Amino acid sequence: MSRLKPQEEYEKTMAFHFFRWLSGSKDPYVGEVEMKPQKEAEITESTILERMNESQMIRDKIYDVENNKKLILFHKIYVACAILFSIILAGLLLYTVSCLPRIGNAGNPANNEVPERYIEKGLEETGAVNIVTGMILDYRAFDTFGESNVLFIATITVLILLHEKKKKAVKLDDEDDRIYEPKNDVILQASAAILVPVIIIFGIYIILNGHLSPGGGFSGGAVIGAGLILYLNAFGFKKTERMFTEKTYKVVCCVALTFYCLAKSYSFFTGANHLESHIPLGKAGHILSSGLILPLNICVGLVVACTMYTFYVMFRKGDF
């Protein structure tokens, strides 16, 4: 059982020393360190003019054409080389195109045994009526996993770039979009009230029927994300923050990606070792069929929908 220690006792522990060193108030080698806020560098008009003059002077010195005859020669050679390089590149590409087999030829490499197997045995092996989904979530599921991870990393990068901490209370009114919200646009709200449920249900339909009809996790997730953005635009941040916060995003994305990783690792492990996977394929054409494809579709859809919505929120106000 942990109990709060009194201050004097706490100052003797290792943790106190460690956190003091971590926060930089005392360094074991330097001693007491006084923290001073950094002064902001003053930028007056004269310094800006000086800098502009400096860059102009440097440019004049470098491109001193009158005293530097070599420079003119260099420019001529540069232009000639650029044109020559472009012509060579274009010619190379055209030559490569001319070497490609003709479109529609039966003996093309595109018609080799891999797509043949996908088309002939895809339904039997994956249980998915939609061969495209069977391909991307069963044969090529590892690529789709990478795709989801790329989206996740992109969101993290956007979060790092655009995230503003709440401690910065002083904000310019101009920068904060939220002061104009909610606008209470009657037309927008009325149409959104009708459209948003339809859009989100359509997105869920696309995800759940990914293995039966065109669509799948990515497209359905994008549709749901678009619906959420429309809802946000119509009703403002206060309403969406009740159901979707930064924590929701983190939990949903991490759970979905982890499940995807574990499920696919299992099926790759059993597939590589020629073991029985014990996942029933079901009857082709039913909703609950084709083994792991349906849950994987749901995972991808969740990640994509959350990512789209988060992108928009980060662009709008840089915070959840």
Add this chain to the structure above:
Amino acid sequence: MTVFQCILLGFLVVCAISVSFSKNLLNSILIYMSYSLVMSLIWVCLESPDLAITEAAVGAGVTSILFFATLKKIHAIQIEKEKGRDENE
């Protein structure tokens, strides 16, 4: 069907060229949106509805909305800004 596809392809070329020649950034985003819409129709004609749904949702929907948000942030949409100020005052 071929004539329809040719018309759509012509639209594509016109959109792609006019995006770069449009002076107003807002206009070029709108043209880019229509480019994505035409592209999704072409995907349907090429018998790949999977891609058509994705193109319509991502290309015409989410990407352009992100562009709009960016334009608002950098104050490239002047009329919108002035209107907002008027309402605020």
